[in-house]
Amino acid sequence: xxxxxxxFGGTNIxxxxxxxxxxxxxxxxxxxxxxxxxxxxCEDIATCCATLTEQAGIATKDISVLGVASPGTINSVSxxxxxxxxxxxRNYPLAEKxxxxxxxxxxxxxxxxxxxxxxxxxxxxxxGAAHSVTVTLGTGVGGGIIIDGKVYSGFNHSAAELGHxxxxxxxxxxxxxxxxxxxxxxxxxALIRMTCAAMEGxxxxxxxxxxxxxxxVSGKTAFRAAEAGDSAATKxxxxxxxxLATGITNIINIFxxxxxxxxxxxxxxxxxxxxxxxxLVDGEQYARTTPHKTRIVTAKLGNDAGIIGAAxx
Amino acid sequence: xxxxxxxFGGTNIxxxxxxxxxxxxxxxxxxxxxxxxxxxxCEDIATCCATLTEQAGIATKDISVLGVASPGTINSVSxxxxxxxxxxxRNYPLAEKxxxxxxxxxxxxxxxxxxxxxxxxxxxxxxGAAHSVTVTLGTGVGGGIIIDGKVYSGFNHSAAELGHxxxxxxxxxxxxxxxxxxxxxxxxxALIRMTCAAMEGxxxxxxxxxxxxxxxVSGKTAFRAAEAGDSAATKxxxxxxxxLATGITNIINIFxxxxxxxxxxxxxxxxxxxxxxxxLVDGEQYARTTPHKTRIVTAKLGNDAGIIGAAxx
Numbered sequence: 001x002x003x004x005x006x007x008f009g010g011t012n013i014x015x016x017x018x019x020x021x022x023x024x025x026x027x028x029x030x031x032x033x034x035x036x037x038x039x040x041x042c043e044d045i046a047t048c049c050a051t052l053t054e055q056a057g058i059a060t061k062d063i064s065v066l067g068v069a070s071p072g073t074i075n076s077v078s079x080x081x082x083x084x085x086x087x088x089x090r091n092y093p094l095a096e097k098x099x100x101x102x103x104x105x106x107x108x109x110x111x112x113x114x115x116x117x118x119x120x121x122x123x124x125x126x127x128g129a130a131h132s133v134t135v136t137l138g139t140g141v142g143g144g145i146i147i148d149g150k151v152y153s154g155f156n157h158s159a160a161e162l163g164h165x166x167x168x169x170x171x172x173x174x175x176x177x178x179x180x181x182x183x184x185x186x187x188x189x190a191l192i193r194m195t196c197a198a199m200e201g202x203x204x205x206x207x208x209x210x211x212x213x214x215x216x217v218s219g220k221t222a223f224r225a226a227e228a229g230d231s232a233a234t235k236x237x238x239x240x241x242x243x244l245a246t247g248i249t250n251i252i253n254i255f256x257x258x259x260x261x262x263x264x265x266x267x268x269x270x271x272x273x274x275x276x277x278x279x280l281v282d283g284e285q286y287a288r289t290t291p292h293k294t295r296i297v298t299a300k301l302g303n304d305a306g307i308i309g310a311a312x313x
Numbered sequence: 314x315x316x317x318x319x320x321f322g323g324t325n326i327x328x329x330x331x332x333x334x335x336x337x338x339x340x341x342x343x344x345x346x347x348x349x350x351x352x353x354x355c356e357d358i359a360t361c362c363a364t365l366t367e368q369a370g371i372a373t374k375d376i377s378v379l380g381v382a383s384p385g386t387i388n389s390v391s392x393x394x395x396x397x398x399x400x401x402x403r404n405y406p407l408a409e410k411x412x413x414x415x416x417x418x419x420x421x422x423x424x425x426x427x428x429x430x431x432x433x434x435x436x437x438x439x440x441g442a443a444h445s446v447t448v449t450l451g452t453g454v455g456g457g458i459i460i461d462g463k464v465y466s467g468f469n470h471s472a473a474e475l476g477h478x479x480x481x482x483x484x485x486x487x488x489x490x491x492x493x494x495x496x497x498x499x500x501x502x503a504l505i506r507m508t509c510a511a512m513e514g515x516x517x518x519x520x521x522x523x524x525x526x527x528x529x530v531s532g533k534t535a536f537r538a539a540e541a542g543d544s545a546a547t548k549x550x551x552x553x554x555x556x557l558a559t560g561i562t563n564i565i566n567i568f569x570x571x572x573x574x575x576x577x578x579x580x581x582x583x584x585x586x587x588x589x590x591x592x593l594v595d596g597e598q599y600a601r602t603t604p605h606k607t608r609i610v611t612a613k614l615g616n617d618a619g620i621i622g623a624a625x626x
Contacts, residue, residue, distance in 0.1 A: 073603060083602055131468050147460055154569025155444050156605035161566040164599045166559045168482045169498075178562070178597050185482075246479045249491070253474040254567065256467025284491050286477045289396055290386060292469035 001064040004052060004104070006045050007112060007306030008032070008070045010086045013041065015048035016307040017056055022123045024304060026055045038081070038092045046101040066104040067310035068094060069115035073158050076313070079109045082157065108313035114151040114160060115309030116301070117144020120261045122312050124300040129258035133251055134299055135162055136264035140175075141183040141247070145255065163187070167246050182250075185243035188219035188265050194240060195222045198232045206230035219266050227272075241273065245280035252294045253286045263299030270298055314377040317365060317417070319358050320425060320619030321345070321383045323399045326354065328361035329620040330369055335436045337617060339368045351394070351405045359414040379417040380623035381407060382428035386471045389626070392422045395470065421626035427464040427473060428622030429614070430457020433574045435625050437613040442571035446564055447612055448475055449577035453488075454496040454560070458568065476500070480559050495563075498556035501532035501578050507553060508535045511545045519543035532579050540585075554586065558593035565607045566599045576612030583611055 002025075003018040010032060017026035028051040030044045045068065053060060072084030079095020095107040110118070117134035126132035130149055136142040143162025145152040153159045163183035164176050171180030172190075184190055195217050199207045206225035211217045222240070225233030251260060266273065278296050282288070301308055315338075316331040323345060330339035341364040343357045358381065366373060385397025392408020408420040423431070430447035439445035443462055449455040456475025458465040466472045476496030477489050484493030485503075497503055508530050512520045519538040524530045535553070538546030564573060579586065591609050595601070614621055 073600065129468070147465065152460065155442070155571040155607075156569050156600065156603050158600035158603055159567065159569035161599045164566045165478065165563045166480055169480050169484075169556060169559050171482075176599050177601075180480075243482060246482050250478045253477045254472065256469050256472035258468040286474045286489050287386065287469065287471035288490075290469050290471055294468075 002056070002058060002062055003065045003067065003311040004049055004063055005307035005309070005311030006048065006066070006068040007115075007310060008041060008045065008068055009112065009306075010034070010071065013044050013048060014303070014307055015045070015052055016304070016311070017052040018308065018311040022308060022312065024307060026052050028052055028055070034087055038087065038089055038094070038097075042094070042097045042101055045098060049102050049104070060103045063104050065106045065108060065311065065313070066098060066102060067115070067313040068098065068107070068109045069112040069306040069310040070094065070109055071112050073156075074109050074111045075157050076108065076110045076151065076153065079107060081109070108310075110151060110310065110313050111144075111153065111157070112306050113142040114144045114153055115313065116263065116299075116305035117146050117261075117309070118151050118312055119301050119305040119309035120263070120299050121146040121149065123308060124305065125261045125297045126259035131255065131257045132259040132261065133162070133255055133257045134261040134263060135248070135251065136299070137186055137188060137244075137262065137266035138264035139187060139189055141187050142264070162247075162251060165247065165250060167243065167250065182243075182247040186240070186247050190243075191219045191222060191236075191240050191266065192217050194236050195233075198222070198236045202232035205232045207233050220268075223269050223272060241276050242280065245277055245284065248277065248296065249281050249284045252281065256287065257294055259295045259297060261297055261299040263302070263305065267298050274298065315369070315371060315375055316378045316380065316624035317362055317376055318620035318622070318624030319361065319379070319381040320428075320623060321354060321358065321381055322425065322619075323347070323384065326357050326361060327616070327620055328358070328365055329617070329624070330365040331621065331624040335621060335625065337620060339365050341365055341368070347400055351400065351402055351407070351410075355407070355410045355414055358411060362415050362417070373416045376417050378419045378421060378624065378626070379411060379415060380428070380626040381411065381420070381422045382425040382619040382623040383407065383422055384425050386469075387422050387424045388470050389421065389423045389464065389466065392420060394422070421623075423464060423623065423626050424457075424466065424470070424473075425619050426455040427457045427466055428626065429576065429612075429618035430459050430574075430622070431464050431625055432614050432618040432622035433576070433612050434459040434462065436621060437618065438574045438610045439572035444568065444570045445572040445574065446475070446568055446570045447574040447576060448561070448564065449612070450499060450501060450557075450575065450579035451577035452500060452502055454500050455577070475560075475564060478560065478563060480556065480563065495556075495560040499553070499560050503556075504532045504535065504549075504553050504579065505530050507549050508546075511535070511549045515545035518545045520546050533581075536582050536585060554589050555593065558590055558597060561590065561609065562594050562597040565594065569600065570607055572608050572610060574610055574612040576615070576618065580611050587611065
C-alpha cells in the first residue's frame with residue numbers, strides 16, 4: 001500500500017506518493033489558485049492525487065491514506081480547517097470534500113508545522129525520540145510539538161505557536177498583535193531587519209558588498225559577511241544567536257524534549273549557527289546539571305517535511 | 314483502601330490519609346530535619362505514615378499507595394530523586410527506601426509542582442480537562458503540565474520550569490542564572506521588589522501606611538493600597554499584571570490548555586487579579602478568533618494540592 005502526502009500552502013500545493021519505507025517515490029505540484037477558494041484547492045489536490053497514481057501505475061484502491069498539511073487551525077479529529085487567515089477560510093470540511101473528490105476513504109488533515117514536526121520525529125532528525133520539538137526559522141518562527149510520538153495541538157488545535165512567545169516584554173511589534181514575540185527576533189525577517197539596521201549604521205561594511213552581489217539583503221547576508229571578518233556583521237550574528245538562544249532555552253525549560261530540531265531557511269547555516277547556539281543554551285538552561293540534555297540538531301527533511309508528515313498522519 | 318500523600322518541602326513534611334473520594338481524612342506533619350539528610354527525611358515520612366494509620370485505626374495493608382511530592386528533579390518511573398539543590402541530594406532512591414521503611418509495596422514519587430498540577434486536574438479547578446496547566450505565584454513561579462490526564466515532565470523529568478521562560482531578554486537577574494525570567498517579574502518576590510521600588514520613589518503613599526500596619530512589605534501591600542486608590546500602588550499592580558499576562562499568554566500560545574489554574578500566595582487576590590488579567594490575555598493571545606479559549610481560574614486546593622497530587626500518582 002502507498003500513502004499520499006499533500007503540503008498545501010499559500011502559493012503552492014506540493015504532493016508526494018509515499019512508499020512503505022516513508023520515502024517519496026513520485027512528486028507533483030500545482031500553484032495555489034487562491035481566487036478559486038477552497039473548492040479550487042480541493043479540486044487541485046484531487047488532480048495531484050490522480051497524477052501521482054497515474055505516474056506510479058497504481059490505482060486509488062492502492063492508497064491507504066491521503067494526508068494534508070495545511071496552514072491555519074486544523075481540527076485533526078474532524079479534518080476541518082477551522083480557520084486559515086491566508087484565504088479567509090472558516091470551518092471548511094477539507095477531509096470530507098477530499099474523500100468525495102478522490103475516492104480515498106481515509107483522509108486526514110493537520111496543521112503544516114505540526115505535520116513537519118511529526119515527519120522529523122518519525123523519519124527525520126528526531127527519529128526515535130518520544131518527545132521532540134521542531135522549530136522553523138523562516139519568514140516567521142513556527143513550531144510543532146511531539147509528545148509520546150503524537151502531535152500535541154492543545155484542546156482547540158491551536159497550540160504550538162512557539163514563535164509567539166514574548167521574549168522582550170514591550171519589544172518589537174509582531175504580526176500577531178503582541179510586542180516582543182520570539183518571531184520578531186529569530187525569524188529570517190527579523191535577521192534581515194537587524195542586518196539592514198547594521199548597514200544603515202555602518203556605511204563601510206562587507207554587508208553592503210554581499211548584499212550588492214546577491215541583489216538583496218537576505219538571511220544569509222550577515223552570516224557571509226561575518227565569515228569574511230566584518231565586525232558589524234559579526235555583531236548582527238551574535239545578537240541574532242543570543243535572541244535565538246533565549247527562545248530555544250525557553251522551549252527546553254518548558255518541554256525538555258529529547259531532540260529539538262531547527263528547520264527553515266536559517267537552519268541552512270548548519271553548525272555555524274548551532275555551535276554558538278548550543279554553547280549559549282548549555283550555559284542558560286535550567287537543568288544544567290542533568291546528564292540527560294536535549295540534543296539540538298538541524299532538521300533533516302527540509303521542504304519534504306510537510307508532505308511526509310501529512311502522509312504519516 | 315486508602316492512600317497516603319506526602320508533601321515534602323524544605324521546611325515541613327505534610328502528610329495526609331486520602332479516602333476513595335480523594336478527600337484528606339487525617340493529617341499529620343513533621344518539620345524537615347535537613348541536617349539528618351534524606352535518611353532522616355525517610356524516617357520521618359515513615360513516622361507520618363504510622364501516625365496516620367494509627368489515627369484512622371487502620372493497618373498498613375489498607376494503604377494501596379504511598380505517594381511523595383518532592384522538590385527537585387524526580388524520576389517518577391524509578392522513584393529516584395535525581396537532584397534536589399535544597400539538600401544537595403543526588404540520585405537518592407526515595408521510593409525504594411520508603412518501601413522498606415513503611416512496608417507499603419506501592420510507593421511513587423513526583424516533583425511537587427507536577428503533583429499539585431495533577432491534583433488540580435483530577436479533583437481541583439481543572440477537573441474534567443484533559444489538558445491543563447497549573448502556575449503557582451509564590452516565592453518563585455512554578456508550573457505543572459497535564460497532558461491527556463498525565464503529568465508531562467519531558468524525557469529527563471525536568472520539564473515544566475515555566476517560571477524560567479525569559480520574557481525580558483537581558484532583564485532582571487534570576488536565581489537560575491538567566492536574565493529576565495518570568496519568575497523575576499511575576500513571583501511574590503518580584504511583586505515585593507516592585508512595591509519597594511515604588512515606595513522609595515513615592516514617599517507619600519498608602520503603600521507606606523499599609524506596610525507599616527502589616528509590619529512588612531508583602532505581595533498584598535500593593536493590592537491593598539491600590540484598592541484604597543493610591544496611584545503609585547495602582548501602577549505597581551498594573552505593571553505586575555501586565556508582566557503576568559505576558560507569561561500567561563505565552564503559556565496559552567504554547568499549550569492551549571482547556572484550563573489554566575493560578576495558585577500560590579498571589580492567587581489569593583482572586584478576581585481582583587483575574588479580571589484584568591483575563592482582559593489582557595484575551596486581547597493578546599494568538600488564537601483570539603477561536604470560540605474555544607482557555608479558561609483562566611484560581612487553583613482550588615491550596616496547600617493541599619501537593620498531598621492530594623502525591624496520593625493520585
